Amino acid sequence: MNQEVKTKKLINAPENIIAEMIEGMVGAHPDMLRVEGSTGRAVVAVDGPRDGKVGIVVGGGSGHEPAFAGYVGRGLADAAAVGNVFASPSPSHIVEAARAVDGGVGVVMLYGNYTGDVLNFTMAAEELEQAGIAVRHVAVADDVASAPIDRKSERRGIAGDFFVFKVAGAAADLGEPLARVEALAQAANEATRSMGVALSPCSLPQTGKPNFTIGDDEMEIGMGIHGEPGIRRQKLAPVDDVTDELVEAVLKELGLKAGDRVAVLVNGLGATSQIELYLIFRRVKQRLDALGIDIHASWVGEYATSLEMAGASVTLMKLDDTLQALLDHPCRTPALVVGAFEKTDGVAARSRKAVKVAESTAAAQEKPRELLTDGDVTPAIFKTMMHAVGNEIIAEKNWLSELDGVIGDGDHGVTMEIGWKAVQSALEDAQDDETIEAICKRMAKAFLDAVGASSGPLYATAFLRAGTAVSHRLNLDGAGMAEWLSAACQGIRDRGRADPGDKTMIDAWVPAVEAGTKVAKDGGSALDVLLAARNGGEAGMKATAALESRRGRSAKLGERSVGHIDPGAASTFVTLRAMTAALQKALA
Template structure:
C-alpha cells in the first residue's frame, strides 16, 4: 500500500480537518470530531431537511453533496463503516426547520440500522422523519429482490432530484415522492479492475488477476456477479447496459441521463471512452441522452474501475436535474 497520509489511525480525522479548512465557508461541524456536518445556514426556514450519511472512503460521497440545492447535513463514519445513530440524530436536530427531515442513504446493513435508530429517537423528540434508501446496484441482487440491492453512484441522482425539490419549497411528502421516483427510475452497474487498500490495515479489499475484471463489484469490494477476462469498452458497455435498460423498460423515444463514475483510480480519458460507447449503444436503440455526468461521484478509495448509472427521465425530473446547485464537490449553474 502506498498512500499520502500521516498516522493511519488519523486518516479520517486528517481528511475531515482538510475538508473543513477548505470548505469551512459552506460546511459547519457540530462536534469536535467533525462527524456531524451541516450547511452553514441550516436550517433553512420552511425547507425540508435532507440528511445522508455513510462510511468514509467514497468521496465525493457522502459529505461532498452537502450544500445549496442538494443536502443539508451528513453523518460521517470511519472508512467503510457506518456513522453512529447519535451523530445522525445531532445532524437531524440541527437541520430540522419544523418541516420535517428526510434521510437519503445507501442500503447497507450498518447504515440502515443506525438511521432507523436515529429516526426513532428523532420521532420521540417530535421531529417528523422519513427515509428513502438507495438501491440502484442491479448486480447486487436479482430482479424481484430489489430491496436487498446496494446503493452506489446512483445515489447522486437521489440527492440531486430530492435536493432540488426540497429547495423549491416542497413538503416532506412531496420530496419523499420525488426521492422514491428517483429510486424507481435509476439503475447502476459497476466493474472493478483493481482493489483498494484499507488505510488502517494496508490490506487489499480483494484479489484480482492482471487481465481480469469483476463485473458487478460493490464499492467496498463486495463480490460481483462474475469475473471475466477484461473486454473492450464497447463490449463491456453492452454487458452493463442490457439489464439496466431492460429493467427500466426503455425504448425508442425515451430520454435518459447517464452518469459514468470513476471508482478512484481510473482516468477521465477512460471514462469518456466508456461514455462514448454508452451514448452510441443507447442511440442505436433510439434512446436520447439529455444530461450526461462524467467524473468521480462515488469512489472506493483508490480502486480502479467504473460504474454506469441510468436515470429514466420525465418532465419534472428533467427540470429538477437541471436545477442549480452549489456544494463542495458538485456545482451546477442554470
C-alpha cells in the same frame, strides 16, 4: 515465497484520518461547509438549512469521496453524517446532522441500502422521533447486479445516490412538504439503475493491504463499491464489450424506448483515468443514440468512489418532466454545481433555536440495593473480562479482516477494534460501585458512538439487553451468566433480524447460548457456562463455512459465499473465548 503486498497512502495516524479529512474539507470550502455537534462528524451546509424547509441528511462510510459530504450545499444535501472508512455513521453522528438541519417540518434521510446504514439510520430516527422531529427514509438501491428484480429491496446503493440525492435536495430547496420530498426521492430511486466493473482492489488505510485479490488479466463484473464480489469474474475485455454488458443490464430493467430521456453518470471508482471513463461514455452514447434515447444531461468523473479501486460504473436515470426539472434545479456543493442562484435569491438565515439534547448517562451512580449476590463474577471481574475481550479482538484484527475480505468489504476486524478500544476507554472511566447493568450501558454507548457499520447497533443492543437481563444481580452465577448471554443474543437477533442458518454472527451466538443454558440448568457455575458457550460458539463459527449467506453484504454472493467462515461468527467466538480465559484467570 509470496511476499505480502502492502499499499502506500499519504496519511498520518490511521485512526485520525476521518477527523483530519473533515478538517481539510471544511477548511477548503468555508463558504459552503461547517461542522456542527460534539462528535465532529456532522458536516452541514452554510446556506442550506432554514426554517420551514425539509432538512436533507445524507450519509454513509468514508472512502467514497466525494460522497457523502461533497454533496452538502445549497440546493442539495443540508448535512452529511460521516462514518469511518466503509462503515456507516453511528446514530449519534446522524442525530447531530439531523438536529442541525431541522427546520421544523421534518427531515428526509438518504443513504445506501446496506445493513449497517439501515440499522444506524433507523436507530437515529427512533431517537429523533422521540424528540418530536418527523423523519422519513429512502434507502438507495440502484445496483442491478446485487439482487434480481424480484428481490429489488435487497439491492445495494452505489453511484445512483448521486441522482437520488440531487432530486431530493432540489425538492426540499423548492419548499416541497415532507411527504412530497420523500415521494420524489423514491421516484428517483425507482427510475435509477447502475452496474459496475472492477479491475483492481482497494486497501483500507488501517490495514494497508488489498481487500481482495484479482488476476492481472481479470475483471469482476458487478463489483460493489466496498469491494464486495460481483456476479462473475472473467478475463479483461475491450471497453466496448464491457460497457455493452453494463448498459444492457440497465436498459433491460428501465424498459427504455425511442423518444425516452435519460440522465447518464459514468463514475470512476478511484483509480480509473479520465481517458477510460470517456471511452465508456462514448460507448454508452452510441448505444443510446442507436435506440433513439435522448441524453438530457451527463456526468463523467469520480462521484462515488471506492478508495483507490480501479473500475467504473454506469448509471442511467429515466426522466419525466418532474425529475428533469429537479435534476436541472441549481445547487452548489464542493462536488457538484448545477446552474446558478440569483444574487438576490438570498437564503433566509435559519433561526438558531436552542436545542437541549439530553445526554445519556453512561452509568448509574446509585449504589445497588437488594441485588442478588450469588456468583463468582463480580462487577470488577466482569470489567476485567470485557477488557480482555478488547485485547483479543485487537490481537485478531487482521484475521477477522481477512475473513471479511473474502465475502465482505474487509473491514470487520478494523471496525471491531475501533469499537472495543472505545469500550476499553469507557471501562477506565467506570466507577468502582457500578453494577454489571451500568457497565453494560457504558459499553453500549461507547461502542455505538465509536462504530457505525452494522456492528455498532448490533453490539450496543446486545450490551443493553444483556445488562437489563441481569439488573437484579450484583454478581453473576451460572444462571446469571446464561441470562446475560441469552439476552445479548436475542438483542442481536431482534435488531438485525437474522436467524440461524443466515450465515451471520447469530450462527455462533445461538449454539453458544444453547450450550451455556443447558449447563446452567444443570447447576453449573459461571465458568462452566462460559466453557460450554465458548465451545458451542466455536462449533457454530466453523459450521458457517458450509452455509450460503442470506443476510448482510455477503448475501449478494449466493453460492460464492460457501466455503468461507463468517467474520461476525468468528468475532463472536473470539469474544466468548476471551471472556472464558479471563474468568479462568481471575478465579485461579
